[in-house]
Structure formats: structure tokens, C-alpha cells
Amino acid sequence: MEKYKVLGLMSGTSLDGLDLAYCHLWLNNGNWEFSIENTKDVSYTEKMRDYLKNAIHLSEQDHDQLHKDYGIWLGEQAKSFIEQHNLEVDFIASHGHTSHHRPEEGFTFQLGDGQLLADGSEKQVVCDFRTKDVSLGGQGAPLVPIGDRLLFHDYDFCLNLGGISNISFEKNGERIAYDIGMANMPLNYVTQKMGLAYDEGGKLARTGRVDRPLARKLNQLAYYKLPYPKSTGYELFTEEIVPLIKASGASHINLLHTFIHHNCEQIAIEIHKHATKQRSKLFVAGGGALNHFFIDTLKEKLGASIDIVILSKTLITFKEALVFALMGVLRLEGKINVLSSVTGAREDSCSGEVFFPKNS
Structure with missing residues (x-):
């Protein structure tokens, strides 16, 4: 062996x-x-x-x-x-x-x-x-789903919360995966404006409130209406999301709170769309899995039919590096x-x- x-x-x-x-x-x-x-x-x-x-x-x-x-x-x-x-x-x-x-x-x-x-x-x-x-003719992304299939097949859904959120699951014998939208990218953008590298555990975001006009505009982004396979990147963030942040007038704390609620709503929409079992297991990795407010909000949006599984901090942080090792x-x-x-x-x-x- x-x-x-x-x-x-x-x-x-x-x-x-x-x-x-x-x-x-x-x-x-x-x-x-x-x-x-x-x-x-x-x-x-x-x-x-x-x-x-x-x-x-x-x-x-x-x-x-x-x-x-x-x-x-x-x-x-x-x-x-x-x-x-x-x-x-x-x-x-x-x-x-x-x-x-x-x-x-x-x-x-x-x-x-x-x-x-x-x-x-x-x-x-x-x-x-x-x-x-x-x-x-492919999107060239996401690539991690081959690792989800071969290393993490015990879970119904694999969610990665990096700069971008992406989801992976089996459907009719095929692996389906795509980028849902933003995750940490807008959060890091806002915290850097505050002179911080990131919002540890989502403590700051938890104290804010949703800015309704911004949330409405974010939910109307054309990307969400595209069928999969689809992937996104820094271009979408700079061209469509940064202008919305600049125009919103919301405080930094409320921006953090709003983006987490928005991200979780979009993730919940996609998971509920594809869940076929009475109870499904969702494995979450990526930096966002360490943001307690992000995970608490996600649990709230997903409801009781989806069990969120978070493994060791090492696996959360280094899952993508592991999968690229497997791809090699x-x-x-x-x-x-x-x-x-x-x-x-x-x-x-x-x-x-x-x-x-x-x-x-």
C-alpha cells in the first residue's frame, strides 16, 4: 500500500x-x-x-x-x-x-x-x-469537489467558506458543485477599513443589525440567478459589491452583520433546493467556519433539517491545501x-x- x-x-x-x-x-x-x-x-x-x-x-x-x-x-x-x-x-x-x-x-x-x-x-x-x-470549455472551478467526493463522502453537502462560498454534493450519481457567492471577502474588506485583519469569531458582526436596503440590493445580484455550473471571483466583488458597500452609508458593524445574514440566506436557499433527505449532514470548512456568528446565523437560516458538522480547526483551515495534495x-x-x-x-x-x- x-x-x-x-x-x-x-x-x-x-x-x-x-x-x-x-x-x-x-x-x-x-x-x-x-x-x-x-x-x-x-x-x-x-x-x-x-x-x-x-x-x-x-x-x-x-x-x-x-x-x-x-x-x-x-x-x-x-x-x-x-x-x-x-x-x-x-x-x-x-x-x-x-x-x-x-x-x-x-x-x-x-x-x-x-x-x-x-x-x-x-x-x-x-x-x-x-x-x-x-x-x-469549463469554469476551471470549483476544484475542491473531487476531494469532497473521495475524502468526505460521509456528508450530504460540503460547504467551504473561504473568500467565496462554494457547495458540493452528489446528485443522480454525479458530483455537483458551484460557487454560491461571497463569504469572507466582503467581511475582510470591511474589517480592513476598521484597521483589523478580521472580525475574530464574528464578535463585531454579532452586535450589528441588518441594513435592509443593502440586503435587498445584494439579493438582487444577477449572479444568483445564473444556473450552475458557475464560479465567481474577485472581479464580481470589485465591480458589483464594492460599489454597493460604498453607496450604502451603513456603519462598519452593520455592514458585517448584513453580509453574514445575506451570505447565510443565499447558502440556505441553495442547500434547501437540493436536500432530499429528512435530515442532511453539512460539513463546513474554510475560515468562515471559525466565525461563530456566521455559523450561528447559518444554523438559524437552515433550520432543524440540516445538521452542521464542524471538524478540527486543522481540517477547517487546511482542507483546501489537503485537497490540492490529493489532486497532485x-x-x-x-x-x-x-x-x-x-x-x-x-x-x-x-x-x-x-x-x-x-x-x-
């Missing part, structure tokens, strides 16, 4: 930082099993956060430079983590950081040059998991790791580019 030892790297749209998860993955009687052995969260400096956040506006030359700089930085972080814990690593699976995501135009881009990451870490690298699916394993085994039922592509694919360190 072969055990893969993989370092998964993940940077999400909430721009909190880089997640590193050293994972063991193996097949047991045809089912994938895992353990998360070591983890690290590297917070971005303000300069790095701004650099990544504004990547969408960079010239082609400056964007290419950021792609290289970020790849070198990822290599440094990976090498330091491996040496610090004296880890035996077969390869690195890197999501990178999404700077552009316009699948309707056939384009997506994840920062973090794979060759420079391989050279800096002195390890084989699998990265760029989205591009192939987009070339096959599947890529090297030549197995499907991106599902067309999720992305809308013409066919399932085995996705990811492979790089070897130059001195290997």
Missing part, C-alpha cells in the same frame, strides 16, 4: 496568507484516506497582500514579474517548512494565487511560477490545476482530478503541470 507524502500549498481569495499542509495520502480497499501531519499558515505582509490584490490591474510585464516573484517566494516558504520539520516530501502540489478568473473568456491565471517553485524548494511540483479545464497525487497517477459535472467542461480531465527542479 503506497503512501504519498505531499506538501500542499494554498492561497485563497480572502488573501489571509499561504497555507502549507504536509499530508499523507493512501488507498485503503479502494478508498482514499489521509492524515495531516504538519501545517503552517504564513500571513502576508501588507505589501504582499496589496501586490496580490492589485495583480488584476498590473501590466502584462509587471504581472509576469509578480508570477516569478511569487513562485520564488513559494519555493522559499516550502523549503523553510520542509527543513524546519525535517520532512520527507515526494512532491509539492501548489494551487498558487488566482489573479484573473474569466472562464467565459477562456482565461484563468494562478500566480506562482512552477519552475521557480521547484528550483527554490528543490522538489518536484504539480501546479496550474485550472487552465486545462478552462481550455475544455491523482495527476501523477494519471487519474481524473477535475470533474466536468462540476465545471461544465466537455469532459473530465487529469489536470496540472509538472515541474522538476533544474538541479535534480
Whole structure:
């Protein structure tokens, strides 16, 4: 029974930082099993956060430079983590950081040059998991549902509350998944205006009240009416949501409260639409699972028929890095790791580019 030892790297749209998860993955009687052995969260400096956040506006030359700089930085972080814990690593699976995501135009881009990451870490690298699916007419997202299917099949629904909220479930023998809408992205935007990195546990949001005019406008966003498969990104936030925030006149506290209620309403609508059992189990991961007010509000909106399951803080925080480690394993085994039922592509694919360190 072969055990893969993989370092998964993940940077999400909430721009909190880089997640590193050293994972063991193996097949047991045809089912994938895992353990998360070591983890690290590297917070971005303000300069790095701004650099990544504004990547969408960079010239082609400056964007290419950021792609290289970020790849070198990822290599440094990976090498330091491996040496610090004296880890035996077969390869690195890197999501990178999404700077552009316009699948309707056939384009997506994840920062973090794979060759420079391989050279800096002195390890084989699998990265760029989205591009192939987009070339096959897919959304290139969400990708985590392959992990939901293979690692978390005990749950009826898997919900991720990162910068964006996305849902994954089985329907008629197919995995269905899509981005519901925003989650932490607007919350982090507001708290940064308050001089805070985030609202710990949702304590501030809990003290606010719903701004009805803003909630009404948010509920009317055209994205919610689109059929799945669908995915969204930073573009929707900057082009449609930020202008609503600026025009609302609501206090920071009320903005936080309003966005949590809005997010939970939209999530509840989608889950109730697809729930077929009298009682369903919903597994929640991502940073939003640590926001107690978010989870309390979600329980209230979902009602008694949906049981929310929150596992260890390690799994909540590093689930996506774990899934990209699994996707890297599947890529090297030549197995499907991106599902067309999720992305809308013409066919399932085995996705990811492979790089070897130059001195290997």
C-alpha cells in the first residue's frame, strides 16, 4: 500500500496568507484516506497582500514579474517548512494565487511560477490545476469537489467558506458543485477599513443589525440567478459589491452583520433546493467556519433539517491545501482530478503541470 507524502500549498481569495499542509495520502480497499501531519499558515505582509490584490490591474510585464516573484517566494516558504520539520516530501502540489478568473473568456491565471517553485524548494511540483479545464470549455472551478467526493463522502453537502462560498454534493450519481457567492471577502474588506485583519469569531458582526436596503440590493445580484455550473471571483466583488458597500452609508458593524445574514440566506436557499433527505449532514470548512456568528446565523437560516458538522480547526483551515495534495497525487497517477459535472467542461480531465527542479 503506497503512501504519498505531499506538501500542499494554498492561497485563497480572502488573501489571509499561504497555507502549507504536509499530508499523507493512501488507498485503503479502494478508498482514499489521509492524515495531516504538519501545517503552517504564513500571513502576508501588507505589501504582499496589496501586490496580490492589485495583480488584476498590473501590466502584462509587471504581472509576469509578480508570477516569478511569487513562485520564488513559494519555493522559499516550502523549503523553510520542509527543513524546519525535517520532512520527507515526494512532491509539492501548489494551487498558487488566482489573479484573473474569466472562464467565459477562456482565461484563468494562478500566480506562482512552477519552475521557480521547484528550483527554490528543490522538489518536484504539480501546479496550474485550472487552465486545462478552462481550455475544455469549463469554469476551471470549483476544484475542491473531487476531494469532497473521495475524502468526505460521509456528508450530504460540503460547504467551504473561504473568500467565496462554494457547495458540493452528489446528485443522480454525479458530483455537483458551484460557487454560491461571497463569504469572507466582503467581511475582510470591511474589517480592513476598521484597521483589523478580521472580525475574530464574528464578535463585531454579532452586535450589528441588518441594513435592509443593502440586503435587498445584494439579493438582487444577477449572479444568483445564473444556473450552475458557475464560479465567481474577485472581479464580481470589485465591480458589483464594492460599489454597493460604498453607496450604502451603513456603519462598519452593520455592514458585517448584513453580509453574514445575506451570505447565510443565499447558502440556505441553495442547500434547501437540493436536500432530499429528512435530515442532511453539512460539513463546513474554510475560515468562515471559525466565525461563530456566521455559523450561528447559518444554523438559524437552515433550520432543524440540516445538521452542521464542524471538524478540527486543522481540517477547517487546511482542507483546501489537503485537497490540492490529493489532486497532485491523482495527476501523477494519471487519474481524473477535475470533474466536468462540476465545471461544465466537455469532459473530465487529469489536470496540472509538472515541474522538476533544474538541479535534480
